[in-house]
Amino acid sequence: MKLAMIGFGQAGGKIVDRFLEYDDRTNSGIVRAAIAVNSAKADLIGLDNIPQENRVLIGQARVKGHGVGADNELGAEVAEEDIDEVQNAIDQIPTHEVDAFLIVAGMGGGTGSGGAPVLAKHLKRIYTIPVYGLGVLPGTDEGGIYTLNAARSFQTFVREVDNLLVFDNDSWRQTGESMEGGYDQINEEIVRRFGILFGAGEVGDGEDVAESVVDSSEIINTLSGGGVSTVGYASEEVELNTSGGLLSRFTGDDGGDDGLDAANTTNRITSLVRKAALGRLTLPCEIEGTERALLVLSGPSEYLNRKGIERGRKWLEEETGSMEVRGGDFPREEPEVSAAILLSGVTNVPRIKRLQQVAIEAQDNIEDIQQESEENLEELVEDDEDELEPLF
Ligand SMILES: Nc1nc2c(ncn2[C@@H]2O[C@H](COP(=O)(O)OP(=O)(O)OP(=O)(O)O)[C@@H](O)[C@H]2O)c(=O)[nH]1
Ligand SMILES: [Mg+2]
Numbered sequence: 001m002k003l004a005m006i007g008f009g010q011a012g013g014k015i016v017d018r019f020l021e022y023d024d025r026t027n028s029g030i031v032r033a034a035i036a037v038n039s040a041k042a043d044l045i046g047l048d049n050i051p052q053e054n055r056v057l058i059g060q061a062r063v064k065g066h067g068v069g070a071d072n073e074l075g076a077e078v079a080e081e082d083i084d085e086v087q088n089a090i091d092q093i094p095t096h097e098v099d100a101f102l103i104v105a106g107m108g109g110g111t112g113s114g115g116a117p118v119l120a121k122h123l124k125r126i127y128t129i130p131v132y133g134l135g136v137l138p139g140t141d142e143g144g145i146y147t148l149n150a151a152r153s154f155q156t157f158v159r160e161v162d163n164l165l166v167f168d169n170d171s172w173r174q175t176g177e178s179m180e181g182g183y184d185q186i187n188e189e190i191v192r193r194f195g196i197l198f199g200a201g202e203v204g205d206g207e208d209v210a211e212s213v214v215d216s217s218e219i220i221n222t223l224s225g226g227g228v229s230t231v232g233y234a235s236e237e238v239e240l241n242t243s244g245g246l247l248s249r250f251t252g253d254d255g256g257d258d259g260l261d262a263a264n265t266t267n268r269i270t271s272l273v274r275k276a277a278l279g280r281l282t283l284p285c286e287i288e289g290t291e292r293a294l295l296v297l298s299g300p301s302e303y304l305n306r307k308g309i310e311r312g313r314k315w316l317e318e319e320t321g322s323m324e325v326r327g328g329d330f331p332r333e334e335p336e337v338s339a340a341i342l343l344s345g346v347t348n349v350p351r352i353k354r355l356q357q358v359a360i361e362a363q364d365n366i367e368d369i370q371q372e373s374e375e376n377l378e379e380l381v382e383d384d385e386d387e388l389e390p391l392f
Helices: 009-026 040-046 072-081 084-093 113-124 145-160 179-199 216-223 260-279 306-320 350-362 365-384
Strands: 003-008 031-038 054-055 100-106 129-135 163-168 226-235 292-299 322-329 336-344
Touching: 003 009, 003 084, 003 113, 003 226, 009 031, 009 040, 009 072, 009 100, 009 113, 031 040, 031 084, 031 145, 054 084, 072 113, 072 145, 072 292, 084 113, 100 113, 100 163, 100 216, 113 129, 113 145, 129 145, 129 179, 145 350, 145 365, 163 179, 179 226, 179 336, 216 292, 216 336, 226 260, 226 365, 260 292, 260 306, 260 322, 260 336, 292 306, 306 322, 306 336
Parallel strands: 003 031, 003 100, 031 054, 100 129, 129 163, 163 226, 292 322
Antiparallel strands: 226 336, 292 336
């Protein structure tokens, strides 16, 4: 499906920037337009792929391009004050060609955390197409203010969007690696998972269009009804053979008449589906109790058989207890077969329960935290005296 992506704050901007690169590399055609919004000028300048005219600096009058220093109330205020500037950028994109908006933001900082829900509310009022969020939760070691920001923003964001897709940095931290270095890998994981999912509804004309291909309406229906979503993923390599067909390195198949053994293909698909659902999710949770799910099997069409997808789908119905599990394929000439599973409306999420607890407890020591964030802001404005190249 075609998305208008808006990255809010630093994490959001970097991830949308990365989606553009993924789109180019894989020809997936999911990013119809990309916009970055930030209160920090340096973060906007640091982006690689988002067009200059789609980079919107907000809050200039208040924070002079220095960011809001993890104060998400200030983030929300500057977003409200400058919403027209964001809308001006959106006015330049062909929204009639877009299936949905996707607002991407880190929930732990100030700009994205405060601003993303404000933008979601604004877009919902103006447009009829769905507005989805992709919210990134901070690592638990980032400190109290980040956790508190996430706890508060999460509640607002999930209420304002049609569905909130979540990625939890905390469960993706690489041991022994700095978070900054780790972000590169994490962002790659984010774009791969969500890219395959949204890309499934975007099979081009010349491509192999089977009956069971997933289309955008199935993605939209799975996301409709709201709540929080998480994505599971697993893949297996397959080898290209010299005659242009493909051979599996698992089956050892010699490429007889139809190339592959159907029973073997079915078994491989069902085990991939299990791996995807029971392995690490973008937001770890119990899959039982999920309201709706979508299974996307992608890879060369000779590896995708309907029986395998059907079995995987049934298995997901049993595991989740959901009566609404969709499934289909996404033919792609890549040397791998992958299963991506969207679990929408998940109910049993330990991380979110903890965040809600934090939000409640924080009412008690709110003043300390406000103090901390004011100091952060002062520091930021003080040490950034050297002028940056003007961007606008
Ligand atoms: N996955 C991922 N998470 C990131 C990245 N950069 C930052 N984060 C996370 O996002 C949170 C918010 O950070 P930023 O996006 O820098 O904050 P901001 O929205 O720019 O807000 P301010 O800097 O306070 O104005 C952090 O606490 C991190 O958890 C990134 O590149 N990838
Ligand atoms: Mg920032």
